[in-house]
Amino acid sequence: MADSATSASRPAGAPPTIRDVAEMAGVATSTVSRALSNPGRVNRVTRERIEEAAAALNYVPSSQARGLSSGRTNAIAVLVPDVTNPFYFDIIRGTQNQLKAAGYTQLLVDTEESAEMEADTLRKMQRTADGFILAASRLTDAQLADAASSQAIVAINRSSANAPAVVIDTPGAVVQALEHLSSLGHSKICFVGGPASSWSNATRWKTFEEASQERGLTTFRVGPFAPKTTSGAAAADAAARTGATACIVFNDLIAIGMLQRLRERGIRVPEDMSIVGCDDIFGADFCNPPLTTISSPIEQAGRVAVSMLLAQLDPLQAASTRRLAVMPTHLTVRASTGPVA
Amino acid sequence: MADSATSASRPAGAPPTIRDVAEMAGVATSTVSRALSNPGRVNRVTRERIEEAAAALNYVPSSQARGLSSGRTNAIAVLVPDVTNPFYFDIIRGTQNQLKAAGYTQLLVDTEESAEMEADTLRKMQRTADGFILAASRLTDAQLADAASSQAIVAINRSSANAPAVVIDTPGAVVQALEHLSSLGHSKICFVGGPASSWSNATRWKTFEEASQERGLTTFRVGPFAPKTTSGAAAADAAARTGATACIVFNDLIAIGMLQRLRERGIRVPEDMSIVGCDDIFGADFCNPPLTTISSPIEQAGRVAVSMLLAQLDPLQAASTRRLAVMPTHLTVRASTGPVA
DNA sequence: CAACTTTTGGCAATCGCTTGCCGCCCGGTT
DNA sequence: AACCGGGCGGCAAGCGATTGCCAAAAGTTG
Numbered sequence: 001m002a003d004s005a006t007s008a009s010r011p012a013g014a015p016p017t018i019r020d021v022a023e024m025a026g027v028a029t030s031t032v033s034r035a036l037s038n039p040g041r042v043n044r045v046t047r048e049r050i051e052e053a054a055a056a057l058n059y060v061p062s063s064q065a066r067g068l069s070s071g072r073t074n075a076i077a078v079l080v081p082d083v084t085n086p087f088y089f090d091i092i093r094g095t096q097n098q099l100k101a102a103g104y105t106q107l108l109v110d111t112e113e114s115a116e117m118e119a120d121t122l123r124k125m126q127r128t129a130d131g132f133i134l135a136a137s138r139l140t141d142a143q144l145a146d147a148a149s150s151q152a153i154v155a156i157n158r159s160s161a162n163a164p165a166v167v168i169d170t171p172g173a174v175v176q177a178l179e180h181l182s183s184l185g186h187s188k189i190c191f192v193g194g195p196a197s198s199w200s201n202a203t204r205w206k207t208f209e210e211a212s213q214e215r216g217l218t219t220f221r222v223g224p225f226a227p228k229t230t231s232g233a234a235a236a237d238a239a240a241r242t243g244a245t246a247c248i249v250f251n252d253l254i255a256i257g258m259l260q261r262l263r264e265r266g267i268r269v270p271e272d273m274s275i276v277g278c279d280d281i282f283g284a285d286f287c288n289p290p291l292t293t294i295s296s297p298i299e300q301a302g303r304v305a306v307s308m309l310l311a312q313l314d315p316l317q318a319a320s321t322r323r324l325a326v327m328p329t330h331l332t333v334r335a336s337t338g339p340v341a
Numbered sequence: 342m343a344d345s346a347t348s349a350s351r352p353a354g355a356p357p358t359i360r361d362v363a364e365m366a367g368v369a370t371s372t373v374s375r376a377l378s379n380p381g382r383v384n385r386v387t388r389e390r391i392e393e394a395a396a397a398l399n400y401v402p403s404s405q406a407r408g409l410s411s412g413r414t415n416a417i418a419v420l421v422p423d424v425t426n427p428f429y430f431d432i433i434r435g436t437q438n439q440l441k442a443a444g445y446t447q448l449l450v451d452t453e454e455s456a457e458m459e460a461d462t463l464r465k466m467q468r469t470a471d472g473f474i475l476a477a478s479r480l481t482d483a484q485l486a487d488a489a490s491s492q493a494i495v496a497i498n499r500s501s502a503n504a505p506a507v508v509i510d511t512p513g514a515v516v517q518a519l520e521h522l523s524s525l526g527h528s529k530i531c532f533v534g535g536p537a538s539s540w541s542n543a544t545r546w547k548t549f550e551e552a553s554q555e556r557g558l559t560t561f562r563v564g565p566f567a568p569k570t571t572s573g574a575a576a577a578d579a580a581a582r583t584g585a586t587a588c589i590v591f592n593d594l595i596a597i598g599m600l601q602r603l604r605e606r607g608i609r610v611p612e613d614m615s616i617v618g619c620d621d622i623f624g625a626d627f628c629n630p631p632l633t634t635i636s637s638p639i640e641q642a643g644r645v646a647v648s649m650l651l652a653q654l655d656p657l658q659a660a661s662t663r664r665l666a667v668m669p670t671h672l673t674v675r676a677s678t679g680p681v682a
Numbered sequence: 683c684a685a686c687t688t689t690t691g692g693c694a695a696t697c698g699c700t701t702g703c704c705g706c707c708c709g710g711t712t
Numbered sequence: 713a714a715c716c717g718g719g720c721g722g723c724a725a726g727c728g729a730t731t732g733c734c735a736a737a738a739g740t741t742g
Contacts, residue, residue, distance in 0.1 A: 015467060017698055028722045033700055043720060062468045064408040065698030068727045073405065075448075083434045086427075086623065093424045096451050105469065107416075108449045110437050126356060127403045127728095128446065229627070256627055282427065286570070286597055288629035358728055369692045374730060384690060406728030409697045468698095687740070696730085704723080711716075 016057040024053040036061065063105075076309060077107040077129035079118055081136050085227060086281040087251065087298060091135050091156060094302020102310055104130075113195065115139055122147050131309045133302075134158065138197050154309040156301055158199045159324065164312065166305045166325040170200065170278055171207035173294040173329040177248055177276045178211050180292075180331055185340035186217075186246040186274060190239045192258070193223025194250030201250055204278065208248060220244050225254055232257015240267060245274065245340045252277035252284045252293055259287055259336065270338030280332055289335035296329045357398040365394040377402065404446075417650060418448040418470035420459055422477050426568060427622040428592065428639060432476050432497060435643020443651055445471075454536065456480055463488050472650045474643075475499065479538050495650040497642055499540045500665065505653065507646045507666040511541065511619055512548035514635040514670040518589055518617045519552050521633075521672055526681035527558075527587040527615060531580045533599070534564025535591030542591055545619065549589060561585050566595055573598015581608060586615065586681045593618035593625045593634055600628055600677065611679030621673055630676035637670050 022029040027050065035042045035050040042050075053059075067073040078095050080088040092108065099106045107129055111118040115138040122132060131152035137144060145162035147153055155165040181189055191208045194201040205221065212219045222238035225231035227250065236258040239247045249255040255277035259269060267273055269289055277284060277293035284291040304325050311317040363370040368391065376383045376391040383391075394400075408414040419436050421429040433449065440447045448470055452459040456479040463473060472493035478485060486503035488494055496506040522530055532549045535542040546562065553560045563579035566572035568591065577599040580588050590596040596618035600610060608614055610630055618625060618634035625632040645666050652658040 019698080029699075030701075030723075031721055034721085037700085041720080046720080058464070060465055060467060062409075062698055064405050064414065064468060065727090066700075067405040068403070068409050068698080068729085069700040071700095071727080083430070083437050086430075089424070089427075089430050092449070093451075096424050096449065100451070105466075106449050108433070108437065108447050110434075110441070123399070124401055125446075126401060127405065260627060283624040283627065286601060286624065286628045288627065359730095360728080370729080371693075371731075372691055375691085378730085382690080387690080403728055406697090407730075409699090409728080410730040412697080412730095683742105685741085687738100689736105689738070691734105691736085693732105693734085695732090697728105700725105700727085702723105702725090704721105706719105706721085708719090709717100712714090 016059045018059070018061065020057055021050065021054045021059050024057060025050045073128060073130050074103065075105040075107050075129050076131050076133060076306070077109055077121070077125050078133045079109045079111050079121055079135065079137075081111055081113040081138065082227075083108070083110045085253065086283065087227075087253075087279050088135055090281070090298035091302040091305075094299035095133055095306050096302075097299075098303040098306035102306070104306075104310075111138070113138060113197075115143070115197070119143055119147070122151070126151055131313055133305050133309060134163075135302075136198060136200065152309055152312045154305045154312070156305050164308055164321065164323045166301050166308065166327060168200075168296045168298070168301055168327045169329050170294055170296060171203050173331050174204055174207045174248060174278075175211045176331040177292075177294060178208065178215065178217070180333065181246045181248075181274060181276065181337065182215055182217065184246075184274065184338060187340075188218045188220070188242075188244045188246075190220040190222060190242050190244035190247045192225065192235050192239055192247050192249040192254060193221060194225060194227050194254070196224045198250075204248075204250065218244075223250070225250070227251050227253050229253050229257035229260075232259070233261040236261035236265070236267075240265070240273070245272075246276070246337070247273065248276045248278075250278060252279045252281045252291060255291055255293070255336075256283060256287050259289070259291070263288075269336050271341055274337040274340075276331075276337060285334065292331070292333045292335070292337040294329050295332045297327050301327050357400045359400070359402065361398055362391065362394050362400050365398060366391045414469060414471050415444065416446040416448050416470050417472050417474060417647070418450055418462070418466050419474045420450045420452050420462055420476065420478075422452055422454040422479065423568075424449070424451045426594065427624065428568075428594075428620050429476055431622070431639035432643040432646075435640035436474055436647050437643075438640075439644040439647035443647070445647075445651075452479070454479060454538075456484070456538065460484055460488070463492070467492055472654055474646050474650060475504075476643075477539060477541065493650055493653045495646045495653070497646050500544075505649055505662065505664045507642050507649065507668060509541075509637045509639070509642055509668045510670050511635055511637060512544050514672050515545055515548045515589060515619075516552045517672040518633075518635060519549065519556065519558070521674065522587045522589075522615060522617065522678065523556055523558060525587075525615065525679060528681075529559045529561070529583075529585045529587075531561040531563060531583050531585035531588045533566065533576050533580055533588050533590040533595060534562060535566060535568050535595070537565045539591075545589075545591065559585075564591070566591070568592050568594050570594050570598035570601075573600070574602040577602035577606070577608075581606070581614070586613075587617070587678070588614065589617045589619075591619060593620045593622045593632060596632055596634070596677075597624060597628050600630070600632070604629075610677050612682055615678040615681075617672075617678060626675065633675045633678040634673055635670050636673045638668050642668050 022032045035047040135156045137158040148163035220242035280293045280295035311321045363373045376388040476497045478499040489504035561583035618632045621634045621636035652662045
């Protein structure tokens with residue numbers, strides 16, 4: 001009863017390796033490897049034997065080792081400027097879902113709104129991740145081009161000829177918002193700006209300005225403000241003194257902050273001032289008053305970004321890959337906008 | 342001018358390896374390895390030469406390869422039941438910060454409130470991560486013990502003798518909340534329960550019940566409800582028909598949902614019904630009315646969890662490591678609670 | 683100055699897996 | 713009967729680091 005002693009090698013504590021499986025199944029490690037990751041390459045009965053052995057040993061291949069020899073890591077890094085911001089939460093949720101479905105691991109990195117940190121992460125993780133999703137990248141066009149040339153990248157809300165991107169068509173809805181306000185009788189409208197380095201901010205402003213002009217509206221602009229509710233106070237004060245009767249705000253975070261400040265100051269929303277946010281983040285529907293805002297399929301954007309990235313990684317599809325996906329948006333009217341007094 | 346041709350080997354596109362650095366610095370790869378990760382072991386001038394070469398080549402060690410030979414991955418997996426939930430957002434933020442500071446990568450996994458998925462992830466990633474942070478683990482005591490015995494683990498809000506944990510002392514503040522309500526004249530109080538499998542839910546209810554009894558209050562209990570705002574409607578309806586004049590709600594998400602529903606039904610908060618939430622998540626301060634809630638240092642809990650985990654990983658400290666950290670909480674009174682009518 | 687210690691750097695084995703290449707076995711052709 | 717090609721497995725060479733062990737060099741000591 002002692003002649004199956006061959007496998008006495010594995011030190012009890014350590015997880016089983018491919019060799020243990022091979023030994024148990026009576027084949028070479030290469031066969032195990034193939035059976036597990038390239039099933040067609042191996043005879044069915046052999047494969048089944050191997051699968052049984054693997055199951056019996058509770059074998060889990062080491063992603064490290066696999067990565068070392070294959071060159072792939074099966075991990076995607078998602079870089080966001082600020083994990084704190086609900087907008088990115090939704091993106092993270094989207095990428096997380098899709099990545100998991102595809103068997104990838106998500107590496108989450110907070111770049112703290114810093115282009116430098118972003119570039120640095122991109123460099124440091126070049127070997128750690130198979131690809132990168134850059135949410136609201138702060139990189140310059142040149143940096144982006146540079147990065148995209150050496151690794152798989154998809155940007156979200158940062159369009160550039162140099163890298164595949166998915167952009168949320170907030171500008172499209174800015175026009176809608178403007179019309180909404182205009183139809184309520186507003187003619188003096190203020191744009192409350194977000195971070196200066198933000199591409200979205202720039203495009204939103206641009207659209208806002210052009211569309212306003214076409215419609216003969218008077219525009220003001222205040223900012224930039226950091227995308228946090230706490231910036232709302234300053235933003236509200238600045239907007240109020242422009243004399244505008246309505247604001248389109250860079251994002252819901254700032255807008256929600258403004259709502260509070262305006263209430264404190266006795267400026268009624270929407271009677272004295274209408275407010276339109278952007279993004280429709282968590283909270284926009286239950287703040288006081290509920291916020292009229294530009295609803296964005298943020299989570300979906302995250303998912304699409306993952307799909308594009310994965311396609312880019314797949315040699316079969318790499319060529320035919322879309323370079324740009326535009327996500328539709330729409331205006332959601334709630335209680336923070338109303339007719340001009 | 343042609344005798345430094347030795348290094349012609351590296352195929353332009355590929356990132357430099359330790360060998361390229363060694364070659365350029367004129368030393369063996371082992372020396373490079375040591376210079377970079379164990380500076381004291383190498384002569385200063387040699388080290389500097391190596392550092393220069395590394396910088397010149399823009400060398401980044403492959404974490405894969407490093408992991409393979411050293412056994413460490415420098416990554417920590419953070420498992421949360423639901424990335425969507427703002428509560429976990431704060432945890433993620435906390436862990437993210439602290440991990441980055443310590444030079445670790447964060448692997449974020451959404452276990453979808455499933456114990457099975459959690460156990461599975463733990464198994465699959467045993468080699469991928471050096472340790473795990475389990476936020477609000479759904480695992481049974483046995484599973485948890487099992488997992489903790491074979492890998493480094495810290496649980497958040499899931500205490501058990503079997504694994505190190507950081508728990509947020511919400512129960513402590515539940516008593517405070519009860520006193521607050523009692524002092525406002527409430528005597529019929531309803532506990533709105535969260536997920537049945539949640540340890541926090543169990544402890545909150547237990548404390549609630551005991552403390553109520555001591556104070557001679559009449560208690561009701563409704564639930565379980567999923568921790569989402571959308572559960573609020575059902576929760577509100579259920580709570581309303583108990584006849585209670587105040588609720589302590591499992592978490593802010595449900596509480597915020599209730600707020601909306603109660604308003605729709607014309608039940609005024611706090612005049613007809615007082616509401617106390619738990620967690621003080623993003624949004625609790627700007628919902629309508631602003632929510633009285635039990636404020637928790639969530640982000641800090643995440644940070645502490647990381648510290649404990651890292652200490653556990655460090656052979657020097659492993660022994661002296663704390664097994665339990667309790668984070669203090671306090672009641673934040675806003676506008677959703679008031680005197681009984 | 684011999685005998686010892688330290689320092690410092692190199693050699694080579696490993697880590698666990700993938701993959702190119704080779705060879706064996708078999709049934710089918712000519 | 714000799715030949716062929718496909719299917720299936722094994723061999724062994726890496727992938728890019730780390731690390732135990734060893735030896736040369738440098739520094740100490742009595």
